Amino acid sequence: MRPGPASFCGTTNGSFAPRITAMTAKPSLNHSGEIGEQSPDTSRPAGPRPGHAGYEAILKHGRSVMTRSADLVVIGVCLLAMGTPPPAVADAPRHAASTTAAGNPLLKATLDRCRTDLQAFDEALAAGEDAVDGLAELVHDRNLALLHRYAAANVLGDIGSPKAVKPLLKALRDPDQGVRRCAAAALGRLRDPSVRPALEKLAKEDPFVFRDPKTGKLRYLVREDAREALDVLSGRVTPGSAGLRKMKETFLEKAWKPPTSKPAVPVRHPVWPFKGDFKAQNIWNNYQQPTDLYIHAGLDFIQNAGTEVLAVEDGHVAAISTNYLEWKTHQFFVVTTEKDGKMGWCYTHVDPDTYTFKVGDKVRQGQVLGKIVDFYVGKNKGADHLHLHYVEYKKTDDGKIEVESLVDPLLFFDWQDTAPPQIDKPLRFVRKGTMDEFTADQEGVVIVSGRVEIVAGISDTAYAGQACNWMVPVVTLEIAGEKSTPWRKLVLDQRGDVRDPQVASTLYLSGKDAEPWMKGRPRFPSVYWMKVTSTDGNGVIEPSDRLQAWDTAERDEAGRPRFPDGLYKVIVRAWDLQGNQTSRTATVRLANQAQRPEGAN
Numbered sequence: 001m002r003p004g005p006a007s008f009c010g011t012t013n014g015s016f017a018p019r020i021t022a023m024t025a026k027p028s029l030n031h032s033g034e035i036g037e038q039s040p041d042t043s044r045p046a047g048p049r050p051g052h053a054g055y056e057a058i059l060k061h062g063r064s065v066m067t068r069s070a071d072l073v074v075i076g077v078c079l080l081a082m083g084t085p086p087p088a089v090a091d092a093p094r095h096a097a098s099t100t101a102a103g104n105p106l107l108k109a110t111l112d113r114c115r116t117d118l119q120a121f122d123e124a125l126a127a128g129e130d131a132v133d134g135l136a137e138l139v140h141d142r143n144l145a146l147l148h149r150y151a152a153a154n155v156l157g158d159i160g161s162p163k164a165v166k167p168l169l170k171a172l173r174d175p176d177q178g179v180r181r182c183a184a185a186a187l188g189r190l191r192d193p194s195v196r197p198a199l200e201k202l203a204k205e206d207p208f209v210f211r212d213p214k215t216g217k218l219r220y221l222v223r224e225d226a227r228e229a230l231d232v233l234s235g236r237v238t239p240g241s242a243g244l245r246k247m248k249e250t251f252l253e254k255a256w257k258p259p260t261s262k263p264a265v266p267v268r269h270p271v272w273p274f275k276g277d278f279k280a281q282n283i284w285n286n287y288q289q290p291t292d293l294y295i296h297a298g299l300d301f302i303q304n305a306g307t308e309v310l311a312v313e314d315g316h317v318a319a320i321s322t323n324y325l326e327w328k329t330h331q332f333f334v335v336t337t338e339k340d341g342k343m344g345w346c347y348t349h350v351d352p353d354t355y356t357f358k359v360g361d362k363v364r365q366g367q368v369l370g371k372i373v374d375f376y377v378g379k380n381k382g383a384d385h386l387h388l389h390y391v392e393y394k395k396t397d398d399g400k401i402e403v404e405s406l407v408d409p410l411l412f413f414d415w416q417d418t419a420p421p422q423i424d425k426p427l428r429f430v431r432k433g434t435m436d437e438f439t440a441d442q443e444g445v446v447i448v449s450g451r452v453e454i455v456a457g458i459s460d461t462a463y464a465g466q467a468c469n470w471m472v473p474v475v476t477l478e479i480a481g482e483k484s485t486p487w488r489k490l491v492l493d494q495r496g497d498v499r500d501p502q503v504a505s506t507l508y509l510s511g512k513d514a515e516p517w518m519k520g521r522p523r524f525p526s527v528y529w530m531k532v533t534s535t536d537g538n539g540v541i542e543p544s545d546r547l548q549a550w551d552t553a554e555r556d557e558a559g560r561p562r563f564p565d566g567l568y569k570v571i572v573r574a575w576d577l578q579g580n581q582t583s584r585t586a587t588v589r590l591a592n593q594a595q596r597p598e599g600a601n
Contacts (some may be wrong), residue, residue: 013279021440029087038304049513061450061544064470068436072597082398090276091135093586104130105229107127107134108433110127111134111135111137113159114138114148115144115148116148116512118148121155122153124152124155125158125159128161129159129161129163129409131155132159132161132163132164133163135167136154136156138152139156139168139171139556140170140171142176146178149182150177150178150179150182153171153179153186154185156168157185157187157188157189158186158189162192164186164190165187165190165192165194165195167360168186168195169183169187171183172184172198172199172280177188177206177208177221177278180202180206180208180222181221181225183215183547184199184225184226184228184229185225185228185229185232187199187233187498188229188230188231189229191232192233193233196230199225199226199229199233200230203223203227206220206222206223206226208221239570247536247545248536249536250489250490251487251488251535252476252490252537253488254474254488255477255478255489255490255571255573257475258474258490258579259493259539261496263495263496266337266341266343267311267313267390267407267411268412270345270365271310271312271313271365271366272310272413273301273310273311273347273386274307274308275308278414278415278416278462279463282301282302282303283301283302283462284300284469285469285470286299286408286468286469286471287299287389287408287409287410287473287494287498288408288470288472288473288494289470290507290508290528292504292510292511293502293504293505294501295498295503295504296501297405297498297501298346298387298389299388300386301386302383303384303386303571304372304373305351305371305373305374305375306371307349307371307372307384308368309369309370309372310351310366310368311366312345312388313335313337313345313365314363314364314422315335315337315338315345315362315363316335316336316338316360316361316362317333317334317335317357317358317359317362318335318340318344318393319333319334319393320352320355320359321333321401322334327376327377327378328351328352328373329373329376329377330348330351331348331349331351331352331373332347332348332349333346333350333355333369334393335363336393341392342392342393342394343391343392343406345390345392346393347386348386348387349385349386349387350370350372351370351372354370354371355370356368356370357369388409389405390405390406391403391404391405391406391408392404404497405498405501406496407495407496408473408494408496411495411577416462416578417467417577417578417580418463418464419460419463419580420576420581421458421460421472421576421581421582422458422459422525422582423456424456424457424527425582426515427455427456427570427572427584427586428454428456428529428588429448429452429453430453430455431451431452432450432451432452432453432533433451435513435516438452438588439591445567445587445588445589446589447545447588447591447592448550448552448589448590449551449552449553449591449592450553450592451550451551451552451553452549452552453533453534454531454570455509455529455530455532456475456532457514457530458471458475458528459525459526459528460525460574460576461524461525462576467522467523467524468526469526470525470526471528472574472575472576473493473495473577474490474493474494474539474574475491475572475573476488476490476491476573477532477533478570479563479568479569479570480564480568480571481564481566481567481590482566482567484563484568487550487563489518489537489539490535491535491539492507492535492537492541493540493574494539499540499541500541500542503542504541506543506546507531507534507545508528508530508531509529509530513529514527533549535548536548552590552592561593563590564590565593566589566590567588567590568587568589569585569586570587570588571583571588
C-alpha cells in the first residue's frame with residue numbers, strides 16, 4: 001500500500017484498494033481492511049480508493065446536471081496528493097477519431113485534449129451529440145487515466161443523447177468499479193426505459209464490496225449507485241438528490257406571522273463602519289443574498305478604495321489571517337466582543353498596510369481600523385468594498401483561522417426599512433425536477449397533478465429606488481383546499497445562523513434556469529426565484545430538502561388522498577428583517593383523479 005497525506009481532502013487513511021480487473025472476480029479482504037475484487041495485475045498502479053471523500057465526489061459529480069470540470073481538477077489534485085501517481089497518458093495510444101469528430105477538426109482537437117486536460121470536457125459537453133462517439137471511446141479506453149474515463153461517462157449522461165445508451169450499457173461491464181458507477185448514474189439521467197433491466201441486474205449482482213472504515217460495515221457501492229440510477233430513471237428523485245434521505249416534515253399552525261427569533265449573541269449597540277447614515281453605507285449584498293453556489297452570510301458595503309473603516313464595537317483583536325496568501329485583498333481580522341471570546345466581528349478587504357492595530361490590542365468603537373483595499377481577484381478588478389459579518393471563530397491545529405457566520409448583522413444597527421418585500425406575479429407551478437410549467441384552463445386557472453414545485457420570485461429593498469442585491473430572511477407557504485387540512489410550512493428563516501451556506505441551489509433556481517422569467521425586467525431590484533416547496537418546513541436550507549415537493553397524490557395513514565381533487569389556494573408570504581410583510585396568492589385546480597376539464601391547454 002502506498003501512503004498518502006493523512007489530512008488532504010479529509011482522508012484519515014492514505015491506503016488504496018486494489019485495481020479491479022474483472023467483474024467476475026471473487027471478493028477478497030485486503031490489508032487496508034477494504035474488500036475489493038482480486039486483481040492478478042499487480043504491476044499497475046493502484047486506482048483511487050473507493051469511499052474516500054475526493055473519490056466519491058468524482059462519482060457524485062456524475063449526478064449533477066452540468067459538468068464542472070474545475071471541480072474535477074481539484075479532485076484530481078486531491079487524489080494525486082494522496083499518493084496516486086499520474087498515469088502516463090502522454091504515451092497512451094491514440095484511437096482513431098470518431099466519424100463525427102473526423103469531419104470536425106475543432107471537435108477532434110477537443111476530444112484529444114480530454115485525454116490530458118479535464119477542463120476540455122466542458123467544451124465536449126458544449127459540442128452536444130456530436131461528441132458522443134468520441135466520449136464513448138474515452139470511456140472504454142483502459143489505458144486512459146481513470147479520472148478522464150469517469151468524466152467522459154459523466155458528460156455522456158449530461159449530454160442526454162439516446163446515442164449514449166449503447167456505450168454506457170457496455171461500460172456497465174467495465175472491470176473498473178468507478179467506471180461502472182459513473183455509467184450507471186449517467187444511464188439514470190438519460191431516462192431511457194430500455195436500460196432498466198441492465199440497471200436492475202447491476203443493482204442485484206455487481207460483486208464489488210467495500211468496507212467502510214468509519215463504520216466497519218460492508219457496502220456494495222456499485223449496487224447502491226445502480227439503485228439510485230433506477231430512482232432517477234423512474235422520476236422518484238432528481239439527479240441532484242440521489243443518495244439523500246427525505247427528512248420528516250414540520251408544519252406551522254400559523255403561516256401569516258413569522259416565528260419569534262432571539263439570536264443569543266453578545267452584541268450591544270454597534271455604529272456603522274463608515275461615516276454617515278444608513279444610506280451612506282451603501283450595503284449592496286445583504287446577509288441572505290443567494291448566488292448560484294452559496295448564501296452570502298454577510299454584508300457588503302460598497303465604498304471607494306482608501307475609505308476609512310471604523311470599529312463598529314469595542315473589542316479585542318483576536319486574529320488576523322487571509323484566505324489567499326498571494327493577495328492582500330482578502331486579508332481579514334476578527335475583533336471579539338469579550339477578551340479571549342470566540343464570537344465577534346469579522347472585517348474583510350481592509351488594506352493590511354493600513355491596519356492601526358495588532359493581535360491582542362483593544363479597540364474602541366468608532367476607532368479607525370484601516371482603509372478599504374484596492375480590490376482585485378488575481379488580476380481582475382472588482383468592486384471596492386468591506387465584507388462584514390458577525391462570527392464564531394476558532395483556530396485549527398495547523399494555525400488556520402476558521403469563521404462561521406452566526407446572525408444577520410443588520411439586526412443590531414440603527415436603521416429603518418421603509419419598503420416591504422415584493423413577490424413576483426404570478427407564482428409559477430412546475431413539475432418537480434423540471435422547468436416544465438403546468439398549463440391553465442380557459443379561465444386562467446393552472447391545473448396541477450403529481451409532484452409539484454411552486455416557484456416564487458422574491459425581491460427586497462430597504463427604501464424606494466435602492467440598487468442592491470437583497471433577499472428576505474423569512475418566507476412561509478400555505479396551501480389550503482376546501483376538503484383538506486391547510487398545509488403550512490416555514491420555508492426560510494435566516495435571521496440567524498444559515499448553517500451551510502453552500503446549499504443555495506437546494507432552494508433557489510440558478511440564474512440560467514430563471515432566465516426565461518427575467519426577460520424584460522429592470523436590473524434592480526434583484527429577483528431571486530425560490531422553490532418554496534423544496535423544504536421540510538424547519539426554515540433551514542439542507543441538501544435533503546431537494547426531495548421535498550407538494551406531493552398532490554400523497555395519501556394519509558388510512559389510504560385516503562391527502563389532497564382531494566379540487567380548487568386550492570396557495571399563499572406565499574415574505575418578511576424583511578424589520579417585519580414588513582408581503583404576500584402573493586394563486587388559485588390552482590388539482591386534478592389527479594378526475595379528467596382534465598375541457599379547454600385545458
